Amino acid sequence: MAAPCVLQPPCSSMIIEMMTKNFDRLPEVDQKLFFYGPMYLGGNGALAGLVANSLYRRALNVTQGRLTSSMPMAVLPFLTTFALYNAAVSKPLLSGDLNCPTCALMRGALIGVVGGGVYPILLALPVNVGLATRYGTAPMPEKGNTMRFWMEISRPVLRKMRAVFVLQALFGTYLSSKHFDIYTKLAKMAFAPDREELKD
Secondary structure: OOOOOOOHHHHHHHHHHHHHHHHOOOOHHHHHHHHHHHHHHHHHHHHHHHHHHHHHHHHOOOOOOHHHHHHHHHHHHHHHHHHHHHHHHHHHHHOOOOOOHHHHHHHHHHHHHHHHHHHHHHHHHHHHHHHHHHHOOOOOOOHHHHHHHHHHHHHHHHHHOHHHHHHHHHHHHHHHHHHHHHHHHHHHHHHOOOOOOOOO
């Protein structure tokens, strides 16, 4: 009886090599979805960042620094969501470390909500509070009431962003389910290399 593979790095590198070798045999639609899907999720995160920024600007009556506050609010959520999805879903699938469909769906949904929903809100709040303090557009709280002030400002923003959370969770779930299907196709091709290329 053959001994089980104990050393994880060699096994993992072999699986990655087998998966990437067969990746070009996938239908073009699957290849594009695997590469560009996380970018779409990140793009949704960027839109969520711009929406959160706009809501906080209105709540704090900030009219100055529109471009300087909008740029990081679009770029940082995009990069964060894209990087998180690749690190938690795409790479583990290609290396064979993520072979549980439920786990893949949960990861996709969480990354959608956290990277493309919660993170933009957490980023927008201090940026716009700083602008409001600098330009004096809204009365700032005394030292003891800072947390309470931030919570009061954030409550209506969170209420308006609920739809964004739901959409991001749904899109993250959908994307990770499609990626898991692609992983399943790759695994079948890797263990049956004599089969013809998969058709749509």
